[in-house]
Amino acid sequence: MRGRVAGVILFLALGVLGAPIDTPAQQPGKVYRVGLIVTPSPVSEMAGPEPVHPPTRAFLHTLRSLG
Numbered sequence: 001m002r003g004r005v006a007g008v009i010l011f012l013a014l015g016v017l018g019a020p021i022d023t024p025a026q027q028p029g030k031v032y033r034v035g036l037i038v039t040p041s042p043v044s045e046m047a048g049p050e051p052v053h054p055p056t057r058a059f060l061h062t063l064r065s066l067g
Contacts, residue, residue: 034063036056036059038053038055038056041053
């Protein structure tokens, strides 16, 4: 009888200790978005890390230099 009671107490104690603790997660910071409107040019000239389109290339280089 004593062993059974001790087993139940141990089972309950481990259940309480093993339960996940609910902690609030850190809220993400603000996500900044930048839009670019250009004259009609093929998208292929404005795509990629080094675009062929001069204004788009200058815009991306300036963004990189600002961080």
